[in-house]
Amino acid sequence: MRKFWIVFSHTYLSRVKAKGFIITSAIFLLLICGLFYLPDIIERFSGNDEDPVVAVIDETENEQLYEALHASADGYQPELFEGTEEAAKQAVEEEDYEGLLVLRQSEQNLPEAAFYSMQLTNEVSDDIESQLQQVKVAQAASQAGIDEATIQEIYTPVSFEREALDEEAKTEEELAGSQGLVYILVFGLYMSVIIYGMMIATDISNEKSSRVMEILISSSSPVSQMFAKILAIGLVGLTQVALIAAAVYTMVQVRGSELDGGFIEFAGIANASPITLWFALIFFILGYFLYATICAGLGSVVSRMEDVQQLVSPVIFLVVAAFILSMYGLGSPDSPVIVVTSYIPFFTPMIMFLRIGVLGVPAWEAALGIAILVATILVIAWISAKVYRGGVLMYGKGGSFSQLKQALKLSGDIKNKEK
Amino acid sequence: MKLVLQLKEVTKRFGSFTAVDQLTLSIPEGEMFGFLGSNGAGKTTTFRMILNLLESTDGEITWRGKKITYADSDEIGYLPEERGLYPKLSVKEQLVYLAKLRGMAKADSVKALKTWLERFNITEYENKKVEELSKGNQQKIQFISAVLHNPRLLILDEPFSGLDPVNVEMLKQAVIDLKNAGTSIIFSSHRMEHVEELCRFLCIMKQGKPVVEGDLVEIKRSFRKKNITIAADYDLRFLKETAGVIKYQETQQGCRLQIASAEDAPTVWKQLTDKGFVSKFEVEEPTLNDIFIEKAGESYA
Numbered sequence: 001m002r003k004f005w006i007v008f009s010h011t012y013l014s015r016v017k018a019k020g021f022i023i024t025s026a027i028f029l030l031l032i033c034g035l036f037y038l039p040d041i042i043e044r045f046s047g048n049d050e051d052p053v054v055a056v057i058d059e060t061e062n063e064q065l066y067e068a069l070h071a072s073a074d075g076y077q078p079e080l081f082e083g084t085e086e087a088a089k090q091a092v093e094e095e096d097y098e099g100l101l102v103l104r105q106s107e108q109n110l111p112e113a114a115f116y117s118m119q120l121t122n123e124v125s126d127d128i129e130s131q132l133q134q135v136k137v138a139q140a141a142s143q144a145g146i147d148e149a150t151i152q153e154i155y156t157p158v159s160f161e162r163e164a165l166d167e168e169a170k171t172e173e174e175l176a177g178s179q180g181l182v183y184i185l186v187f188g189l190y191m192s193v194i195i196y197g198m199m200i201a202t203d204i205s206n207e208k209s210s211r212v213m214e215i216l217i218s219s220s221s222p223v224s225q226m227f228a229k230i231l232a233i234g235l236v237g238l239t240q241v242a243l244i245a246a247a248v249y250t251m252v253q254v255r256g257s258e259l260d261g262g263f264i265e266f267a268g269i270a271n272a273s274p275i276t277l278w279f280a281l282i283f284f285i286l287g288y289f290l291y292a293t294i295c296a297g298l299g300s301v302v303s304r305m306e307d308v309q310q311l312v313s314p315v316i317f318l319v320v321a322a323f324i325l326s327m328y329g330l331g332s333p334d335s336p337v338i339v340v341t342s343y344i345p346f347f348t349p350m351i352m353f354l355r356i357g358v359l360g361v362p363a364w365e366a367a368l369g370i371a372i373l374v375a376t377i378l379v380i381a382w383i384s385a386k387v388y389r390g391g392v393l394m395y396g397k398g399g400s401f402s403q404l405k406q407a408l409k410l411s412g413d414i415k416n417k418e419k
Numbered sequence: 420m421k422l423v424l425q426l427k428e429v430t431k432r433f434g435s436f437t438a439v440d441q442l443t444l445s446i447p448e449g450e451m452f453g454f455l456g457s458n459g460a461g462k463t464t465t466f467r468m469i470l471n472l473l474e475s476t477d478g479e480i481t482w483r484g485k486k487i488t489y490a491d492s493d494e495i496g497y498l499p500e501e502r503g504l505y506p507k508l509s510v511k512e513q514l515v516y517l518a519k520l521r522g523m524a525k526a527d528s529v530k531a532l533k534t535w536l537e538r539f540n541i542t543e544y545e546n547k548k549v550e551e552l553s554k555g556n557q558q559k560i561q562f563i564s565a566v567l568h569n570p571r572l573l574i575l576d577e578p579f580s581g582l583d584p585v586n587v588e589m590l591k592q593a594v595i596d597l598k599n600a601g602t603s604i605i606f607s608s609h610r611m612e613h614v615e616e617l618c619r620f621l622c623i624m625k626q627g628k629p630v631v632e633g634d635l636v637e638i639k640r641s642f643r644k645k646n647i648t649i650a651a652d653y654d655l656r657f658l659k660e661t662a663g664v665i666k667y668q669e670t671q672q673g674c675r676l677q678i679a680s681a682e683d684a685p686t687v688w689k690q691l692t693d694k695g696f697v698s699k700f701e702v703e704e705p706t707l708n709d710i711f712i713e714k715a716g717e718s719y720a
Contacts (some may be wrong), residue, residue: 006519215497393473
């Protein structure tokens with residue numbers, strides 16, 4: 001047991017002290033701070049600029065359309081142009097103006113307009129169009145003898161409330177918030193399973209390719225080493241997650257009051273439910289153990305980096321499949337496909353979590369999913385330990401699955417007292 | 420003579436292949452034991468069984484009278500034939516970690532490693548990464564990793580390969596000092612002159628079975644074939660036809676013969692004196708090389 005902790009602390013410390021870990025953590029922390037200040041940054045960039053000036057030639061009586069636009073202009077400044085249309089277009093081309101708006105009265109006495117700008121993709125033109133639309137509606141309505149109040153009434157959205165009767169279900173606000181949060185957590189789960197799973201496999205095969213493995217396993221039992229590594233790298237992962245969580249928490253504390261709109265609201269971070277976060281942690285740990293034990297077994301049978309990639313790729317494929325499924329499940333979390341796959345252990349960490357996070361499921365369903373997952377982890381850990389014991393002694397070429405069989409056979413040969 | 424490591428009828432089978440077959444060995448305390456054999460004779464498998472990496476199919480391995488387990492690993496040092504160190508770790512980090520895994524406290528290992536680095540004149544590499552070291556120096560570090568924790572049993576598999584003669588002497592002296600300090604050493608090498616120089620006891624393996632075993636002096640004595648070194652200034656090729664001569668090998672001064680037994684020496688001598696003057700005629704005990712080729716040779720053919 002003492003040697004277990006020696007391997008554990010060595011693996012953990014050498015990973016945490018590694019440049020790669022420090023750099024990725026720093027990047028994550030910067031990104032998080034950046035996200036929290038993103039609204040400010042965007043504002044700073046756009047806020048300094050004056051609204052673009054649009055030249056207006058109003059051919060209507062008393063320039064009444066210009067007056068109407070000028071009164072409610074938002075995001076641009078209309079300015080009457082004294083001169084011909086040709087001269088105005090010239091001015092636009094010389095970039096004196098953002099664009100040229102020519103206003104007319106149609107035969108039905110309704111507004112009509114043409115907009116000239118350097119490019120068709122001009123944000124201002126959309127603003128003007130919708131503004132003009134309102135003016136037109138108002139004019140057409142008053143021509144038809146409908147008063148202002150009636151129009152207001154027509155345009156008020158219908159009152160439509162959604163309410164779920166299922167007690168586990170979330171309120172509408174919760175749903176929107178949790179979807180964002182779940183999306184982020186599922187993505188985090190996906191990334192960490194791939195990153196740390198690969199880390200395990202490469203760590204082990206590196207020790208094999210540098211041949212230090214033979215010395216290590218002559219000092220302490222290979223199986224205890226395997227679990228020490230899995231735990232240590234899991235703790236590396238948790239360390240990184242804790243760093244990120246601490247950063248998010250700090251930022252929420254620091255900027256709590258100013259967090260409205262944008263990414264942060266979408267993510268629902270500021271008012272995430274603690275239950276969702278606890279489940280995220282549980283599934284992070286279980287998901288990690290599931291894939292880490294597989295990767296440890298696979299890493300032990302190969303001794304070259306290229307072979308690691310090859311052998312681990314089906315596992316990565318499983319993770320990617322789980323991720324794609326959960327992206328679909330985010331939109332329809334109660335579809336049968338999602339419900340069924342949430343019990344398949346390879347998908348459970350992401351998909352069961354998604355169901356819990358987005359909709360909320362009865363406790364027994366979550367417990368069943370977790371129980372199946374834990375049982376699978378135990379079985380895989382047992383198989384991986386067997387593979388590992390034989391695998392670390394094998395130095396063959398290639399990364400084919402027949403090597404797994406060979407490793408299992410060798411492992412059997414290692415302990416075959418009775419034969 | 421106290422026997423510390425004993426193998427009793429140890430057999431290891433991989434499926435239908437028998438790697439080690441009914442091997443019985445006794446390693447005396449504070450002695451060097453030569454463990455020889457051609458490639459694939461079962462040496463590494465035997466080491467792995469002693470190290471608990473493999474469990475024997477049959478038989479028993481005991482260390483100080485008790486069945487050997489992982490609990491004994493702190494008393495064992497291992498220098499594998501395939502060298503292995505962490506390329507990215509510094510010499511110090513590496514050795515301290517490996518010594519810790521052998522149950523040595525950090526402070527002790529730091530002190531011991533300084534002594535060893537000094538002894539091998541490589542103190543300046545203490546904080547260098549292993550991958551930056553020359554092959555010879557990596558070899559020295561590998562050796563230190565095997566002995567740093569003062570093992571009672573030391574397994575050396577080709578410890579001197581890839582070293583220049585100066586460093587071979589340096590390591591050889593270290594091995595001898597360890598032996599004199601009471602360490603029992605199992606020494607495996609294909610360099611017969613090293614084995615002959617260092618080991619009192621030895622065993623030659625062939626296809627998982629020992630073909631020669633015991634005290635080196637006894638082994639040589641009981642080996643019937645002898646060598647004759649002859650120096651003469653005329654053509655000696657006619658000796659090939661002489662009865663009792665098994666092998667004829669020309670040398671700068673004359674030739675070297677292998678004869679079936681000591682009784683054949685007078686016949687050769689007689690033939691020579693008929694021909695003329697001989698400046699040298701010496702009947703020698705066979706070298707270990709001769710014995711090895713004879714006993715383990717067939718698998719090389």
